[in-house]
Every structure is written in structure tokens, then in C-alpha cells.
Amino acid sequence: MAVKRDEHYDEWETISPEARENFINGKLRLQLRHIYDYSVAARAIFEEAGITADDIKNAQDLARIPVTRKEDIIRLQEENPPFGGLETVALPDVERVFISPGPVYEMQPAHVEWFSRALWAAGFRRGDVVLNSFTYHLSPAGLLMHEGLRNCGATVVVTGAGNTEIQLRAMKHLKVNGFLGTPSFLMTLINKAEESGEDFRKNYKLERAWFTGEPLASSARAIFENKYKIDTYQGYAVTEPGGVIAYECKHKQGFHLMDDYVVEIIDPANGLPVDAGEVGEVVVTPVHNKTWGLVRFGTGDLSRLDTSHCPCGRSAPRLRGILGRAGDAVKIRGMFVVGREVEGVMKAFEDITNYQLRVSRIGARDLAEMVISTKAGADEYSITSQIASEFQARCRLKLDSISTVPEADFKPGYPRIEDTRTWE
Numbered sequence: 001m002a003v004k005r006d007e008h009y010d011e012w013e014t015i016s017p018e019a020r021e022n023f024i025n026g027k028l029r030l031q032l033r034h035i036y037d038y039s040v041a042a043r044a045i046f047e048e049a050g051i052t053a054d055d056i057k058n059a060q061d062l063a064r065i066p067v068t069r070k071e072d073i074i075r076l077q078e079e080n081p082p083f084g085g086l087e088t089v090a091l092p093d094v095e096r097v098f099i100s101p102g103p104v105y106e107m108q109p110a111h112v113e114w115f116s117r118a119l120w121a122a123g124f125r126r127g128d129v130v131l132n133s134f135t136y137h138l139s140p141a142g143l144l145m146h147e148g149l150r151n152c153g154a155t156v157v158v159t160g161a162g163n164t165e166i167q168l169r170a171m172k173h174l175k176v177n178g179f180l181g182t183p184s185f186l187m188t189l190i191n192k193a194e195e196s197g198e199d200f201r202k203n204y205k206l207e208r209a210w211f212t213g214e215p216l217a218s219s220a221r222a223i224f225e226n227k228y229k230i231d232t233y234q235g236y237a238v239t240e241p242g243g244v245i246a247y248e249c250k251h252k253q254g255f256h257l258m259d260d261y262v263v264e265i266i267d268p269a270n271g272l273p274v275d276a277g278e279v280g281e282v283v284v285t286p287v288h289n290k291t292w293g294l295v296r297f298g299t300g301d302l303s304r305l306d307t308s309h310c311p312c313g314r315s316a317p318r319l320r321g322i323l324g325r326a327g328d329a330v331k332i333r334g335m336f337v338v339g340r341e342v343e344g345v346m347k348a349f350e351d352i353t354n355y356q357l358r359v360s361r362i363g364a365r366d367l368a369e370m371v372i373s374t375k376a377g378a379d380e381y382s383i384t385s386q387i388a389s390e391f392q393a394r395c396r397l398k399l400d401s402i403s404t405v406p407e408a409d410f411k412p413g414y415p416r417i418e419d420t421r422t423w424e
């Protein structure tokens with residue numbers, strides 16, 4: 001492939017969607033053939049499903065294989081230590097083993113390059129001096145992001161987590177202009193600097209930050225970007241399948257998928273893909289890792305896939321944020337509705353003081369009713385008609401009714417979504 005270009009990391013980022021699909025399906029077939037031949041655990045999963053690797057020709061066929069979850073990996077490794085039969089090579093052929101919470105032992109190939117795209121898209125280049133506060137202990141994050149930064153040409157200041165005073169001093173002395181870590185740790189650093197009477201904007205040179213590991217709230221993003229003039233980017237990373245799965249470009253309208261994974265959005269109840277654009281669980285199959293026999297890893301995270309054009313020119317579909325955990329969603333008329341999405345719709349209305357989405361069931365039909373209270377003098381007619389359209393646009397579900405009740409009807413600590421359906 002071509003050398004790094006100015007805006008895009010390489011030509012794979014802008015190939016046509018059809019070429020991308022063919023490319024990934026080709027890698028998928030090779031990967032599955034490899035893990036079927038060499039991973040005892042992967043072969044057992046295929047055999048249980050009554051198929052061989054040759055039965056999976058493309059991403060759509062993956063639905064024939066059951067989803068593997070974190071608990072399954074822990075169980076496999078307990079039964080068959082240390083790697084649970086997921087390994088496809090012998091230990092002497094592996095450069096590194098990570099231990100992630102579980103504990104789970106994970107093999108990873110050396111000199112991985114796939115993370116680099118995420119950091120390149122965030123603008124890291126040669127000449128940048130970047131504080132890497134991801135931990136270098138046990139977790140893969142520190143080392144992998146370090147390599148990603150080097151692939152972009154940036155200089156890494158190796159700090160790992162903690163030691164805020166040392167980190168702040170290093171930021172000043174080395175004129176650090178980039179940060180990698182969690183949003184909350186960056187906020188801690190800024191607060192610490194300000195507590196000691198410093199003007200963070202003036203005394204530090206930070207202009208770019210890349211986050212993963214925890215969600216970046218839009219309020220926190222606004223503070224970083226507007227108050228401190230730090231350009232912020234996020235990556236979506238999952239340790240078990242190998243790290244960064246998707247990343248934001250400068251338009252920040254979702255996370256472009258890496259070509260090193262097949263990403264499916266499924267219904268966790270049956271493991272089958274949801275309809276295009278709907279909310280479901282993110283399931284990841286690595287197609288780049290020839291040491292590790294993981295297939296269809298269920299992340300437990302909820303998102304939806306957006307295949308619309310992105311002005312950055314990258315053709316990979318985007319995950320539209322992480323909307324919650326699979327346990328946080330309610331399924332209404334076959335659609336997952338996530339508390340955070342509902343909140344996103346309702347928070348836009350300043351005149352709404354309280355709201356609750358009530359889910360019930362009449363016969364065989366789910367009923368979704370929104371109940372609100374409003375400030376005195378609010379234009380209720382206009383609010384309810386706007387909620388109806390906003391809710392449908394964002395949550396993809398038509399509300400059956402929207403009604404206003406007195407403020408006093410909302411008891412302290414009431415749930416935002418009340419599901420009274422029974423399944424007896």
C-alpha cells in the first residue's frame with residue numbers, strides 16, 4: 001500500500017465500499033481457515049454449530065456461529081490453561097502476552113499497525129510530543145498506543161497512569177502538545193494545574209487529545225475544546241479482540257470501523273444481525289490476528305452502524321457512538337431503546353422538568369408512552385409535537401402518546417424508563 005498521505009493514513013481508508021467488503025471478506029476467509037486449523041477452541045465452536053470454516057464465505061455467514069463472551073473466554077482458560085485453546089501458535093512464536101481483567105491471557109502479534117489509523121485521523125504527526133497516560137502494566141493499551149503514535153511519527157512521553165504532578169511537570173518541560181488517555185484523567189491534570197494557581201491554557205501547550213476507555217460526555221468535550229482549545233478525538237477499543245475497533249475523524253460524527261475486524265450489530269437475545277441502521281450489540285471478529293482464535297466476540301456495548309457518506313472521504317461505516325450496555329436497553333416492538341438516547345432527545349427541551357418513558361403491553365403489542373411535566377407557561381402543544389418527531393428520528397420508534405402530568409407525579413429517584421411488561 002501507498003505511504004502515508006496527508007489526511008488519510010493509507011489508500012485503504014478511501015477505497016469504495018464494495019472493494020472494502022471484498023477485501024474484508026477475503027481476510028475473513030483466510031482468518032477463519034487459519035483458526036479452524038490451529039485453534040482447538042475455535043474448531044470446537046465450529047463443530048458445535050455443525051459447520052467448518054469453509055461454510056463461512058462472508059460476513060453475513062458469521063451469524064451461523066454463536067457469540068463468544070468474556071465469561072466464555074474466562075471459562076475456557078480455566079478449563080484449559082493458560083490460553084483456553086484460543087491460541088493458534090506456540091508461545092515461543094509470540095512476542096507478548098497481555099493479562100486483562102478476568103484474568104484473561106491474550107496473545108498479540110508484534111508490530112501491529114492498525115491502531116495507527118485512529119491516531120493519524122486525530123492529527124498526530126512527526127514533531128508532536130505526546131503524553132501517553134494509558135497504562136503500560138498488564139493492559140495492552142499503553143504499549144499498543146505507544147506503537148501507534150510511533151507509526152505516525154510522534155514522540156512519546158512514557159508516563160502511564162497516575163503521578164499527576166510528575167506528568168504536569170513533564171508536560172511543561174517537554175512542551176507536550178498531545179495527550180492520550182481517558183477524559184477524566186485529562187480533567188484531573190487540568191484541575192490539578194489550576195489548583196496550584198496556573199493558567200492551563202497559557203502555561204501548557206496542549207492542543208490535541210485522544211481518548212478511549214471511557215465515554216467522552218458532550219459537556220466535557222465542549223469544555224476541552226472551547227475553554228482549553230484542545231481538539232479532542234475518541235477511539236472505540238475492546239481488549240479481547242485486539243484493541244481499537246473504530247475511530248473518529250475530524251468530523252466527529254461517529255467512529256469509522258477499522259478494516260481489521262468484521263463488526264456486526266446483533267440482537268443479543270438470538271445472536272442474529274439487526275436490520276441496517278438499528279441499535280444492537282457490537283460483535284467483533286478479528287481478521288488480522290493470526291495468533292488468536294477469537295470469533296464473534298460479544299462486547300456487550302450497544303451501537304448502530306451508519307453507512308452514509310462522511311465528508312472526510314473515509315469509506316468505512318461508522319459506529320454512531322456507544323449508546324449503553326446491552327443490559328441498559330429495553331426492547332420495544334423489536335427495537336432497542338437506550339436510556340441515554342432517550343435522555344439525549346429530552347434534554348434538548350429546556351421547558352421539560354421531568355420525563356418518564358412508560359413501556360407496557362396490551363395484548364401482543366408493546367406500548368411506548370412518554371409522560372412529561374413542564375415549566376409554567378410552556379407551549380405544550382409545540383413541545384409534544386417536537387418530541388414526537390425527535391424521538392422517532394433518534395430512537396427510531398414511534399411513541400404511542402405524549403402526555404403532560406403535574407410535577408408532583410414524579411417521585412424522587414423515579415426511573416427514566418419504566419417497563420411494566422410481564423412475560424408470563
Ligand SMILES: [Zn+2]
Binds near residue numbers: 249312
Ligand atoms: Zn469521517
